[in-house]
Amino acid sequence: MAVAIIGAGQTKFGTRKDVNMPELAWEAIKQAMQTANVEQKDIDFMVVGNAGMWSSEAAVPALMYEYGKFENVGSMRVEAACATGNAAIRVGYTAIESGEADAVLILGVEKMQESPNPTVIELIGRFGSYFWEFENLGLTFPGYYAIHATAYMAKYGATEEDFAKVAVKNHHYGAKNPYAQFQREIKLEQALNAPYVAWPFKLFDCSPITDGSAAVILASEEKVKEWGIEEKIWIHSQGVGTGTANLSRRESFTSLKSASYAAEVAYKKAGIDIDAPYKYLDGADVHDCFTAAEVIAYEDLRFAKRGEGVQLVREEQTYIGGRIPVNVDGGLKAKGHPIGATGVSQAVEAWKQLLSKAENGRQVDVKNGRYLAHNVGGTGHYSYVTIYGLEKPR
Amino acid sequence: MEDLRKAAETNIKEYGFPVAIDEKSGALQWVDMRELHLKYIISIENIQEFFEGLRDGKLLATKCKKCGELFFPPQKDCPTCMDSDMEWFELKKEGVLETLTVIFVRPPSFSAYEPYTVAIAKLDDGVRVTAWLRGDPQKVRPGQRVKIEIAKRKEGYLMYEIVPVEG
Ligand SMILES: [Zn+2]
Numbered sequence: 265m266a267v268a269i270i271g272a273g274q275t276k277f278g279t280r281k282d283v284n285m286p287e288l289a290w291e292a293i294k295q296a297m298q299t300a301n302v303e304q305k306d307i308d309f310m311v312v313g314n315a316g317m318w319s320s321e322a323a324v325p326a327l328m329y330e331y332g333k334f335e336n337v338g339s340m341r342v343e344a345a346c347a348t349g350n351a352a353i354r355v356g357y358t359a360i361e362s363g364e365a366d367a368v369l370i371l372g373v374e375k376m377q378e379s380p381n382p383t384v385i386e387l388i389g390r391f392g393s394y395f396w397e398f399e400n401l402g403l404t405f406p407g408y409y410a411i412h413a414t415a416y417m418a419k420y421g422a423t424e425e426d427f428a429k430v431a432v433k434n435h436h437y438g439a440k441n442p443y444a445q446f447q448r449e450i451k452l453e454q455a456l457n458a459p460y461v462a463w464p465f466k467l468f469d470c471s472p473i474t475d476g477s478a479a480v481i482l483a484s485e486e487k488v489k490e491w492g493i494e495e496k497i498w499i500h501s502q503g504v505g506t507g508t509a510n511l512s513r514r515e516s517f518t519s520l521k522s523a524s525y526a527a528e529v530a531y532k533k534a535g536i537d538i539d540a541p542y543k544y545l546d547g548a549d550v551h552d553c554f555t556a557a558e559v560i561a562y563e564d565l566r567f568a569k570r571g572e573g574v575q576l577v578r579e580e581q582t583y584i585g586g587r588i589p590v591n592v593d594g595g596l597k598a599k600g601h602p603i604g605a606t607g608v609s610q611a612v613e614a615w616k617q618l619l620s621k622a623e624n625g626r627q628v629d630v631k632n633g634r635y636l637a638h639n640v641g642g643t644g645h646y647s648y649v650t651i652y653g654l655e656k657p658r
Numbered sequence: 659m660e661d662l663r664k665a666a667e668t669n670i671k672e673y674g675f676p677v678a679i680d681e682k683s684g685a686l687q688w689v690d691m692r693e694l695h696l697k698y699i700i701s702i703e704n705i706q707e708f709f710e711g712l713r714d715g716k717l718l719a720t721k722c723k724k725c726g727e728l729f730f731p732p733q734k735d736c737p738t739c740m741d742s743d744m745e746w747f748e749l750k751k752e753g754v755l756e757t758l759t760v761i762f763v764r765p766p767s768f769s770a771y772e773p774y775t776v777a778i779a780k781l782d783d784g785v786r787v788t789a790w791l792r793g794d795p796q797k798v799r800p801g802q803r804v805k806i807e808i809a810k811r812k813e814g815y816l817m818y819e820i821v822p823v824e825g
Contacts, residue, residue, distance in 0.1 A: 404761055
């Protein structure tokens with residue numbers, strides 16, 4: 265049973281002191297339901313991606329069931345660190361594919377700024393292997409990825425300037441996205457002169473702490489037909505991988521094994537040539553929680569050969585008009601990274617791009633009718649690669 | 659956060675509720691009156707030899723008696739053999755530095771420390787170790803020889819560290 269996204273919505277990402285948790289979530293849910301033209305009674309399953317801890321409300325599915333007046337609906341909250349949003353999509357997608365559900369509301373929501381920044385830094389550092397990495401070593405989230413950045417620099421000769429260029433690109437597109445946390449361009453020097461967070465990462469190499477929510481409505485092929493839905497995209501495939509909790513149990517720090525595995529699975533199922541996948545795609549959202557993570561993602565997704573991801577940056581091949589546009593919504597870097605909402609927001613972006621609804625200056629050319637989302641939880645602990653398309657999959 | 663807490667205390671008296679205005683947005687916030695302290699109690703019953711090893715200046719891994727696989731950090735079970743017949747194996751404490759980072763923005767629970775370097779080394783025995791790196795991080799590079807030393811932390815207990823080998 266093919267699965268379509270028939271509606272999508274997302275809130276402005278950033279500091280959202282103006283709303284509480286259910287209000288923030290409802291903003292996205294309402295848009296998703298209105299674009300899909302469905303009512304509460306049409307939804308038979310609800311999956312909420314929310315990592316939580318920094319925010320007050322934990323029983324989000326029930327909270328939104330109550331706030332949104334849903335009825336006769338199954339629900340659950342899922343967590344896969346920063347890949348929580350795509351994990352929620354995974355549950356809804358497989359529920360419809362198996363015939364257990366017809367129309368599923370996927371909500372990703374995070375209100376990280378209900379806690380002060382130091383508390384969030386403390387909590388997020390614990391997303392690695394708690395006992396062997398945090399308890400005695402105090403690794404922070406930027407630290408986990410900085411370990412990869414250092415290894416990549418040493419192996420392939422990339423520089424801090426190369427990484428800064430990723431931030432410049434993502435801010436360039438964030439400036440064109442009214443939903444982005446940072447809607448301003450930055451200069452290379454600005455990024456290079458910022459203070460260190462975790463060497464070699466400076467402030468502009470890091471995604472921010474964000475409040476935000478995104479929602480999509482998934483529907484079965486049958487419902488799409490029954491409801492006469494015209495505006496939709498389909499889930500063509502999804503690959504899911506897992507990595508070790510402890511970084512020291514890995515062979516390489518210049519690649520995330522879970523992500524390259526997830527990409528292989530997704531490409532294979534979608535019939536995409538693994539040697540030149542960018543020829544089949546119109547663009548991609550990749551998990552740029554840190555600048556170097558975007559470069560490594562180019563290689564794990566095979567947009568470039570090993571060690572050549574940095575060339576894509578230098579040649580500006582991931583701007584619109586290049587080999588493959590990447591993160592033209594600003595990415596996690598400029599759009600913001602509300603953990604549970606990020607993966608769902610990538611689906612919203614695929615929906616917007618493929619249906620040519622993106623804002624001026626950041627709409628890609630839709631030629632192949634396919635868009636990719638790469639969402640990583642932890643430092644490669646969980647990886648999701650999802651391929652969306654305009655045509656109904658075979 | 660301290661400012662908000664103080665404002666809330668004042669507002670309980672003046673306004674009647676623990677509220678404060680967010681400076682940037684002007685939006686009214688309820689300042690939570692409940693606070694949660696987290697401190698976990700973690701079992702090390704099955705790897706206590708590891709800590710005894712540190713006391714004797716040794717870095718220990720577990721080794722499966724059946725297949726010979728080394729586990730570091732040490733673990734109780736061999737998932738390959740579906741067995742728990744392990745022995746303790748003393749690592750040689752020498753290897754190669756693979757990668758590192760310097761943590762400038764520290765979690766509150768590490769605020770007593772100056773910026774610290776976290777590194778990963780591959781020991782000659784084949785296992786990798788993540789630990790703090792002693793010394794100037796600007797004077798080391800991935801690929802160079804390092805050793806493991808056991809030293810007392812600021813908190814007064816023993817921990818293993820990665821130390822660059824001169825020359
Ligand atoms: Zn064994």
